[in-house]
Every structure is written in structure tokens, then in C-alpha cells.
Amino acid sequence: MLRWLCLLAWLCAAPCGSEARALPAPTQSRAVDSLRRLLAQPQPDTMRVALLCQISDQLWTQRTDSAAVYALKALTLARSMGYRHGEGEALNRLGAALRESNLARALEVFQQSLRIAQATHDQALEAQNLRSIGIIYVYLRDKRQGLDYYFRALRIGQRLGDERRMVIELSNIGLAYDLFNQLDSSRAYQERALALARRLRTPTNYILYGLGNVARKQGQPKEAKAFYRESITESKKLHHLRSLNFSYVGLATLYQLLGQSDSSVYYARLGYQAAQTNGFLRGVLNASTLLTQDFKARGFADSALKYQSVMLVMKDTLFGQEKVMRLQSLDYRERQRAAQAAASQAALKSRYRTYGLVAGLVVLVVVALILARHGRQQQRAKEALEQSLAELKTAQDQLVQAEKMAFLGELTAGIAHELQNPLNFVKNFAEVSTELVDEITGDPRDPARNAGLEQEILAGLKQNLKKISQHGQRASSIIKGMLEHSRSGTSQREPTSLNPLVDESLRLAYHGLRKKHEEFTVQLTTEFDPSLPLVSVVPQDLGRVLINLCTNALHAVEERQRREGVSATYQPEVVVSTHATPAGVEIRVRDNGVGMSEAVQAKIFQPFFTTKPAGEGTGLGLSLSHDIVTTGHRGTLVVESEEGRGTEFIVRLPA
Numbered sequence: 001m002l003r004w005l006c007l008l009a010w011l012c013a014a015p016c017g018s019e020a021r022a023l024p025a026p027t028q029s030r031a032v033d034s035l036r037r038l039l040a041q042p043q044p045d046t047m048r049v050a051l052l053c054q055i056s057d058q059l060w061t062q063r064t065d066s067a068a069v070y071a072l073k074a075l076t077l078a079r080s081m082g083y084r085h086g087e088g089e090a091l092n093r094l095g096a097a098l099r100e101s102n103l104a105r106a107l108e109v110f111q112q113s114l115r116i117a118q119a120t121h122d123q124a125l126e127a128q129n130l131r132s133i134g135i136i137y138v139y140l141r142d143k144r145q146g147l148d149y150y151f152r153a154l155r156i157g158q159r160l161g162d163e164r165r166m167v168i169e170l171s172n173i174g175l176a177y178d179l180f181n182q183l184d185s186s187r188a189y190q191e192r193a194l195a196l197a198r199r200l201r202t203p204t205n206y207i208l209y210g211l212g213n214v215a216r217k218q219g220q221p222k223e224a225k226a227f228y229r230e231s232i233t234e235s236k237k238l239h240h241l242r243s244l245n246f247s248y249v250g251l252a253t254l255y256q257l258l259g260q261s262d263s264s265v266y267y268a269r270l271g272y273q274a275a276q277t278n279g280f281l282r283g284v285l286n287a288s289t290l291l292t293q294d295f296k297a298r299g300f301a302d303s304a305l306k307y308q309s310v311m312l313v314m315k316d317t318l319f320g321q322e323k324v325m326r327l328q329s330l331d332y333r334e335r336q337r338a339a340q341a342a343a344s345q346a347a348l349k350s351r352y353r354t355y356g357l358v359a360g361l362v363v364l365v366v367v368a369l370i371l372a373r374h375g376r377q378q379q380r381a382k383e384a385l386e387q388s389l390a391e392l393k394t395a396q397d398q399l400v401q402a403e404k405m406a407f408l409g410e411l412t413a414g415i416a417h418e419l420q421n422p423l424n425f426v427k428n429f430a431e432v433s434t435e436l437v438d439e440i441t442g443d444p445r446d447p448a449r450n451a452g453l454e455q456e457i458l459a460g461l462k463q464n465l466k467k468i469s470q471h472g473q474r475a476s477s478i479i480k481g482m483l484e485h486s487r488s489g490t491s492q493r494e495p496t497s498l499n500p501l502v503d504e505s506l507r508l509a510y511h512g513l514r515k516k517h518e519e520f521t522v523q524l525t526t527e528f529d530p531s532l533p534l535v536s537v538v539p540q541d542l543g544r545v546l547i548n549l550c551t552n553a554l555h556a557v558e559e560r561q562r563r564e565g566v567s568a569t570y571q572p573e574v575v576v577s578t579h580a581t582p583a584g585v586e587i588r589v590r591d592n593g594v595g596m597s598e599a600v601q602a603k604i605f606q607p608f609f610t611t612k613p614a615g616e617g618t619g620l621g622l623s624l625s626h627d628i629v630t631t632g633h634r635g636t637l638v639v640e641s642e643e644g645r646g647t648e649f650i651v652r653l654p655a
Helices: 002-010 030-040 045-060 064-080 084-098 103-119 123-139 143-160 163-179 183-200 205-217 221-238 241-257 261-278 281-298 301-319 321-359 361-440 451-487 498-516 539-564 598-603 621-632
Strands: 494-496 523-527 535-537 573-581 584-591 636-642 646-654
Touching: 030 045, 045 064, 045 084, 064 084, 084 103, 084 123, 103 123, 123 143, 123 163, 143 163, 163 183, 163 205, 183 205, 205 221, 205 241, 221 241, 241 261, 241 281, 261 281, 281 301, 361 451, 494 539, 498 523, 498 539, 498 573, 498 584, 535 539, 539 573, 539 584, 539 621, 539 646, 598 636, 621 636
Parallel strands: 523 573
Antiparallel strands: 494 535, 573 584, 584 646, 636 646
């Protein structure tokens, strides 16, 4: 077994040269900074667990020791509050951080997380742990076990309709086939992953590295070099040092095969430094193995000895005899536990059959007594469970009622606040108008009356009446929006072709904006899936949602054009697309307008929240749209945006 483990150092090496400078520590990404700011604010404990896990995810690509610190914090908090889902998530992050330095401990942690996921029926977490355990078996060159875990994770992703998860599983399967030199299978899975990732616009750095390996092994150095360089470029943008190590070592291996030793050493050292900065011991092992081979071939004994020492330390750290034995013990115990669970029922039946053959009627009587006693215990347990269920239902009803009252209070306060402003304006302008009427209705025979002043008073009175009418209409629009909010989802559903409905909504929104801004023009692009099935929806309600989303997109590009002015560098565009997915259908409305900050995105679906100037919006449009999609149609409505770049709203409806 140890011989197989040592073969993991197979990734090649590169030639000699002068010592390269250490890589600068990567700057913390904006995502980590944003998550830390959220963590510093008052949050529910469950949200704090989730934020700690997300920070661990981000740091895993930069510093595995930092990722482990945040995973342990999440685990401690989740266990202190009895939060099982959070405990499972934190254990998975901790296993990922430990995997490169302590395979045995990582496997044990992943197995704990997997048991929690299966007990809580959390399929997403189950797939994550299956993938994580599969990686360990692939490290150990256990092809059957590794691929079995990978394919189980892929099947769960397909069942959930989670295409982003499927990209990762397909890529992992392709990398495993590459490790086992099944190059045609590796290329097929990597190309499937690449096509899906580019459609979803998710990272492709690992996939490109895998395709580079396949091309290198199939004798296509030009294609391999292009894949490796593209992977390196993307990994640098993502500050993903682990992926950067893989691509640098792969490129160094290619140059070694081509006999370009200086380039090979250069890239092997870059890979070595990236792994050191990340704390990625397996990457240090692969790079130091490559450098040892290169320096030995060129006769640089000191450099060869230096990297050989590092290589031996890494091998001992990762694959020491004691660690291998513990891994084997963990694997054996896990299989034994599964086998015992599967065999317990069969053993019980076999025992009863033996009793029946030996004791006959006596055994039947004993079994009858046991069954009767068991039945009484079950009855008592059933009564206790029913009582507990009744108590839980009562508590649930109380919690739901309390939540409804809290929401009603919040909503009432929002309505009162929103209506107070226009009503105050109406009251103030009415009082002023009354004073103006008193001024103008004085004694007509008064010689001091001034005809010019009377005309000014009349003009002011007319202006006040216009303001009263304007703010009255504002109050009316708020009330109308609330009435629509209360009526959403009450109409009858019917099978509907979504493409014509989406196209009509886009045109209606565009012509509505053109009435206010006749000079405004925009590029409208539609990408409709012709194979879209009929979907059971309320066309009027869904049409309101689509018009609202399209109108928001048009306002965003119109605002950006107004800020930047008409120029060749900015062309306003709104793209509306539809796609069929395994779970249903997906509608996307994307613009290249002003975009939204993370703070605005967090509040965008709240009632009365609006980014429009005072008087131009009620703040109920997106709240109403979200309610129609989620409550009325059991779908999801999410937003993805970047300030200064644009926004995309995604509507997902079940088939």
C-alpha cells in the first residue's frame, strides 16, 4: 500500500537555474472582506455559522491554515447551539482544510459530516462529502472507490438539477480518469464540464488544467501549453493558489518533456512557491519531485539535495506508515459499520429460523410473547410520539402566529411611514391654500387691494392644488400596490408557452419607458429556447413580474447612459433569455446598466425598499414579483449584480 501511495509523487519536474523570488501573499478578495464585515455585525447564530463556513471556503484557495481556523469556529458555534446542519457544513470545511496535511483525520471528519447529511436528508451536503471522500481515495490510487464516490455525487447533482455542482463533479471524474491514464474518458468528461461551465459562466481553471494534462499525454504540446496558460491566467484572477500550483507543475512537466529545462525549472519553482504560500503540501511534494529530477539530470547536486530533502519530508508527512495504517483502519471501520447495519436484519432472521428448527412450537410461543411485548412497547412509543407531535404542532402554530404578527407590525409600520409623507404634503398645501383663499376673499371695496397680488395668490393656489393632486396620486399608488400584493397568486393556473409571454412583456416595458423618454434607445436581445415546454402558471401574474423586471433593467441602462452620456464606449443592452432545465424552466433578464451594491442586493426584495428618487417608485414592485414567483408559483427569484457592470434577475419555475 505504501508503494502505491508514494506513486502520487509522479507529477514531473523541471530543470535548473537561479533561485526564484518568493510569491507575494495574495491580497484578500473582496468577497472575504465583505463576509468579514457581515460577520462583525449583529447576526443570528445560524447566519454566523454560515458566514464562517463561507469565509473558510474563500480562504481555502489562499491559506489552508486560515481556512481551518474559521471552520473550527463554525464547528464550535454550531455544536454549542445544537445546529446539526451547520455542524455538518463546518465538518466538511474542516476536512477540506486538513486533507492535504492529515488524510486520516480528514477522512474521519468527512465521514462524520456524511452521516449528519444522511441523517438530516441534506442531499447537497451529502454530495459534497461524497466528492470529498472520493478525492481521498483517488489520492490513494483506489480507482474503484474514488470513482464510485464521484459518480454518486454526480447523480445527486443531477437529481437536484444543480448544474454548478455538476460542473465540479464532471471535472473531478475527468481528472481521476487522467490520473489513471484513461485519456479518452478524461477528455470526454472534461469537455462536458467545460461546455457547461462556460454556459453558466463559472470558473474553468481546474478543467483547463485537466485538458492540458490530456493534451500533453496524447502528444499535443501546442494545445497543452495553451490550456495550461489559460488556466494560469484564470487562477491568478481568482487568487487560486492551489489551481495555480497544478497548472505551473503541468506546464513545467511539458517543458521537461520538450527538453526545455530552463523553462521547466522556472515554472516548477513558481508551482512550488504557490503551494508553499497556500500550505498545499501535496503541491509542494509534486513540485519538489519535479525539481529534484531536473537538478539531478543537470548535475546540480546541492539544488537536487535541497529539493530531495523537501520531497522526502512531504512524503513522510503525507504518507507515513502510521498514517497509512490509520487510514486503512478508518476505511475498514467504516465498511464494517455499513456491513453490520446491512447484515443485522439478515442475522436476526437467520437466528429465528434456527430457533424454529430446534424448538418448534416452543420457539413460536417465545416469538409470540416477544412480538406482543414489542407491540406494547411500540404502542407506548407511538402514544409518546403522538403527544410530542401534538405539543410540537401547538408550539409551531404559536410560532407561526407570532411571526405573522411581527410581519404584520413591520408591514403596517412601513405602510404608515410611506403614506405619511404624501399625506403631510396634502395637509400642508391645503393649509397654505386656505390662507391664500382668506387673503383673496377680503373686502372687495378695500382700496388697498392689489390686483397684481391677487393674480399671484391665484397662481400659487393653482400650484398648491396641483401638488395636492400629485401627492394624492402617490398615496393612491401605494394603496394600489398593497392591494396587488394581497391579491397575488389567487388566479387560476393554465399551461402557458413562456416565450411569447416573455417577448410581449419586454416590448410592453420598452414602449412604456419610451413614452417618458422618447429619445432613449436600447439594444433588445432575446435568446429563447425553442424546446421550452408548456408551464402551468398564472399568465397575468407572471406577466406583471416580467414587465417589472424588464422595466427595472431598462431604467438601469437609461440611468447609466444618462450618467456617462451617449458615446461609442457604452451601448445600452437588455438581454432576455429562456432555458429548459432538468428541474423546470429558467428566465433570465440581464442588463449592462449601473448595477447594484451588495447592500442593495440584500434588501432589494423587501417591501417599500427602492433605489429610485423620491416620488418615482413605491418600493413594492420587486417585493410583489418575489411573492408571485415564490409563493404563487413555488419557484425562485434571485438577483446577481456588480456595481458599474450590470444586473441579472433569474426566475426559476418548476416544470
